[in-house]
Amino acid sequence: MQNAPFPLRNVEMGCDADRFELDDAMMFRNILIIKLRHIGDVLLSTPVLRGLREAYPDARLTMLVNRGTEGVLAHNPDLNEVLCLEKGSWQAQLTFVHMLKGRRFDAVIDLTDGDRSAIISLATRSPVRIGFNAEHRWRGLLYSQVAKPRPMDQHRVEYDLCALRALGLDPKPGLPAVFVSPAEEQVAEDWLAQAGLVSGQGAAPLVWLQPGARYSLKVWPPDRFAQLADRLVDRFGCRILLGGDQREREVAELVARKARCGPIVVAGKFTLLQFAALVKRCALFIGNDGGAMHIAAAMGTPVVALFGPTYPQRWGPRGGPVQVIYKGLDCRACYHPTCLRGDDSCMQQIGVDEVYGVASRMLEHAIARAEHE
CATH class of the missing domain: 3.40.50.2000 (Glycogen Phosphorylase B;)
Incomplete structure (x- = not known):
């Protein structure tokens, strides 16, 4: 483990x-x-x-x-x-x-x-x-x-x-790639300006939290995302964006209600590539295993990936700096449609202190890099 x-x-x-x-x-x-x-x-x-x-x-x-x-x-x-x-x-x-x-x-x-x-x-x-x-x-x-x-x-x-x-080729190892158009970049810039989140030196760092996932067994508890958001804002003065697609808006709003730091719910507001343009401008992405996690990594954003019933050795994000938190439980017996471990499930075993410690180190590095650019 x-x-x-x-x-x-x-x-x-x-x-x-x-x-x-x-x-x-x-x-x-x-x-x-x-x-x-x-x-x-x-x-x-x-x-x-x-x-x-x-x-x-x-x-x-x-x-x-x-x-x-x-x-x-x-x-x-x-x-x-x-x-x-x-x-x-x-x-x-x-x-x-x-x-x-x-x-x-x-x-x-x-x-x-x-x-x-x-x-x-x-x-x-x-x-x-x-x-x-x-x-x-x-x-x-x-x-x-x-x-x-x-x-x-x-x-x-x-x-x-x-x-x-099998075709007789010898392909080179490569990284996943997402391509964003100037129009999508402009949507991101315009929204940040309208929201008072202007990017650049001196601006508060942006942290993207992705509390939803396609399958419930991959979801870290919403109250822990809320606690994490508050602790990061208290220490770094960052701004929190709560993402996801339209189906995940409910869990994003739940996290927002539980947090006292006033996170901004953006779940369901942007297309996939507009999200890619936005997350590229974030100092850190923290989220469950899913497509958003992979896009963030491909855009070069530092990622803290929370893994439960899937194997990061096979499905981990590739791209920018990545830290995976994974408990290594064998989930073959109860992966779908339900988990038999209850409060001992893989996602429940990931504590707020653990994620906060990893996220803080990565955010410190991201802020230091931005100051020297």
Whole structure:
């Protein structure tokens, strides 16, 4: 069990997979990449896009993702097109798959590790279909080649890059990337000015707290976020922003009511990339495991990541300075849909003092860096 926060390090990428001849791989001109997961998963797959663009500078790269995750790929220079898989009738689904078949992709790289995406991969009729099959299910038969990462508990960035090794490529380890437009940067600047939170020297440092998460088992108690906010404001005179999407606004408002420091609730007010522009201007991000955490790290913002039932060695944020607080409990017995540990659950074991200590050190460093810039 790990009772102390630890920094995440890049690990050497290992893959076991037969390869295509590189001369054959160079023939690829129209490639489909599939990632039917959540925002953080899509972001962690962006080093694959960089590797493909470097290997095939003239190829058309199309990415298929779930509706609602496409924002993280906006302005990505390595992609020509982003397609969204809609939730609809079977007829609509079949029409969409028929459209994919008509695109005549000469290679499909499925990064999803799921049955539905494997079926879509086969339906494209592409002669080259690379995918994962960690669960050793029947879907492995639908690919022309199964990528085999090793070890299986390596970080997801390296795991996904193993798909490129099956194409005969030797991708470099990379960091997830989010690209923000000047328009989104301006939205952030305008809002900060209107809120009286002007950035720059002499301004109070901004700390972004993300108290919500997609799954309740990943949520640190709201009253502890409130206590943390008050203690950070008392010591550093910082301003607290409480973030999240519209579904997480309720928990953000709950934290605001419990805190005496007057945090600003911004949950649900900004698009994904407007959030990225805002969090880039923050001295620190503190939050539960989720897509916002990954975006903050990718933007270079120092991150304190609170992990419970998921493994930071595989799903930890990559990018700027990161400290993970993780208790290392084995959650396989009760991860979903409920936890059997009650007050001894992994998130309950993370104390305010522990998070405050880590956050204070990181905030001190961030403030010192800002003063010397």
